[in-house]
Amino acid sequence: MLSIFKNIYLSLxxxxxxxxxxxxxxxxxxxxxxxxxxIHRFNV
Known part of the structure; x- marks a missing residue:
């Protein structure tokens, strides 16, 4: 379980x-x- 959190922390x-x-x-x-x-809206 801790390794999952460590992997999430590393990836983050x-x-x-x-x-x-x-x-x-x-x-x-x-x-x-x-x-x-x-530009295209104002130059129509």
Missing amino acids: SMMSLGGSFSAYLVVIVTIQLLWWLG
């Missing part, structure tokens, strides 16, 4: 390390999508 810590990079990518993609949608 690895996700938080790699998660900062993926979250950075998600933020950039979201900003670009909002910017693109905003």
Whole structure:
């Protein structure tokens, strides 16, 4: 049971390390999508 929690903790810590990079990518993609949608909405 403890090993399961240790594996979950390890995977979560690895996700938080790699998660900062993926979250950075998600933020950039979201900003670009909002910017693109905003430009096309106002330039119709």
